[in-house]
Amino acid sequence: MKKILPLLTLTACTLLSQAQSDRFAYTITDQQSGGSNWHFLRRIDLTGGFVTQPLYEGLNNQRPIFQAGSGKATLSSDAPFQSGVAAMALDPRTNRLFFTPMQIDQLRYIDLNNWKTYYVSGTPLANNRTATTDAGAMVTRMTIGNDGYGYALTNDARHLIRFTTGGLPVIEDLGSLVDDAANNGQSVHLSCTSFGGDMIADDKGNLYLMTSAQYIFRINIATKVATHLGTIKGLPAGFSINGMAVTDKNQILVTSAVQPGYFLIDAANWTAAAWPVKETSWNGSDLANGNVLRSQANTANAKPETPQLLETGKGSMSIYPNPILNNQFQLRLRDLIPGGYQLEITDMLGRQVMNQAVQISLENSTMPVVLPKGQTQGLYLIKLSGTESRQSYQQKFLIQ
Numbered sequence: 001m002k003k004i005l006p007l008l009t010l011t012a013c014t015l016l017s018q019a020q021s022d023r024f025a026y027t028i029t030d031q032q033s034g035g036s037n038w039h040f041l042r043r044i045d046l047t048g049g050f051v052t053q054p055l056y057e058g059l060n061n062q063r064p065i066f067q068a069g070s071g072k073a074t075l076s077s078d079a080p081f082q083s084g085v086a087a088m089a090l091d092p093r094t095n096r097l098f099f100t101p102m103q104i105d106q107l108r109y110i111d112l113n114n115w116k117t118y119y120v121s122g123t124p125l126a127n128n129r130t131a132t133t134d135a136g137a138m139v140t141r142m143t144i145g146n147d148g149y150g151y152a153l154t155n156d157a158r159h160l161i162r163f164t165t166g167g168l169p170v171i172e173d174l175g176s177l178v179d180d181a182a183n184n185g186q187s188v189h190l191s192c193t194s195f196g197g198d199m200i201a202d203d204k205g206n207l208y209l210m211t212s213a214q215y216i217f218r219i220n221i222a223t224k225v226a227t228h229l230g231t232i233k234g235l236p237a238g239f240s241i242n243g244m245a246v247t248d249k250n251q252i253l254v255t256s257a258v259q260p261g262y263f264l265i266d267a268a269n270w271t272a273a274a275w276p277v278k279e280t281s282w283n284g285s286d287l288a289n290g291n292v293l294r295s296q297a298n299t300a301n302a303k304p305e306t307p308q309l310l311e312t313g314k315g316s317m318s319i320y321p322n323p324i325l326n327n328q329f330q331l332r333l334r335d336l337i338p339g340g341y342q343l344e345i346t347d348m349l350g351r352q353v354m355n356q357a358v359q360i361s362l363e364n365s366t367m368p369v370v371l372p373k374g375q376t377q378g379l380y381l382i383k384l385s386g387t388e389s390r391q392s393y394q395q396k397f398l399i400q
Contacts, residue, residue: 023247027041027051041097049277059081060080061075067121089144098142126161136191139152147348161173164400188228194213197212201293202293235254236259243284245291246293251266340387354371371399381396382396
């Protein structure tokens with residue numbers, strides 16, 4: 001037992017397009033620099049390199065915890081970060097920080113609006129452990145996909161888990177990853193090279209896994225095929241990757257559970273360079289923020305994506321509520337030119353959900369929209385284009 005647990009703490013894990021890229025990341029550390037008790041949540045300022053004092057102490061079992069869904073408050077003998085945490089993911093839409101303890105098969109989250117802690121009871125996260133110390137079955141990689149779902153991966157990559165992030169999370173086991181035929185024997189299931197590490201998401205429906213041993217895999221969520229892309233160049237020998245987060249400049253920040261210091265990785269060539277921080281440099285078991293890796297079409301020099309894009313003219317369009325419930329919402333229109341418009345809604349694969357002509361008679365108005373029944377959870381895009389004017393607007397929204 002004492003020989004196994006330190007090895008398990010070397011594993012780690014951790015995104016969703018939004019109005020402005022996060023310029024921070026959360027990290028899990030020890031109370032002391034250089035330690036390996038992963039119970040303290042801090043925040044890193046990505047613009048100035050500052051690391052905060054602990055914001056949350058995860059071994060406090062006197063803190064009330066709440067049952068997700070019912071909101072019932074209770075006390076638990078299991079502290080939130082009991083046995084250490086090496087998998088967390090930040091959902092920027094709900095402002096929830098999801099995590100799971102390494103030896104407790106349960107999805108949990110911190111509501112960052114009020115710092116209350118919620119346990120998702122009734123449904124295990126991985127539901128496949130034969131023992132709490134089964135390293136292969138432990139979840140040490142977690143992130144939020146560009147589709148709005150949370151994703152978690154066991155060390156052995158036999159279980160890719162998807163969960164919803166709003167309301168009471170719904171957990172679904174998608175099954176095992178499949179090695180790309182082009183991997184030439186470098187399997188995502190190998191314990192010596194592919195355990196541990198962390199995941200991030202991109203804007204094209206992929207996850208990126210960097211293992212503790214510095215191996216890189218691209219995971220297609222739809223097919224579950226894992227493609228080996230190589231290894232990281234420029235990291236110190238023995239640097240165990242345990243946390244990943246995307247910066248606002250579209251670089252990948254990584255941290256190690258066994259060495260202090262941070263490195264920035266360029267995804268164009270998978271090369272790392274040291275990133276200095278002010279004062280103490282912490283080793284940590286994980287990183288998480290709300291950014292996704294932008295594709296080459298959206299380079300680091302591109303302007304941040306905005307939820308409301310005005311093509312021409314003046315005015316604004318907003319959605320309430322967002323995320324939406326019961327397949328209906330309100331469009332709030334301000335300073336639009338009255339006249340005819342075309343309203344189009346598509347999912348993130350470009351499939352059309354709705355397309356209809358609308359007439360707007362007032363500059364400031366509210367328009368109810370009811371979606372066709374049977375829409376699945378996920379991100380959608382609404383476009384409002386003037387047929388008589390050159391005004392055009394678009395915005396993403398989420399169905400929960």
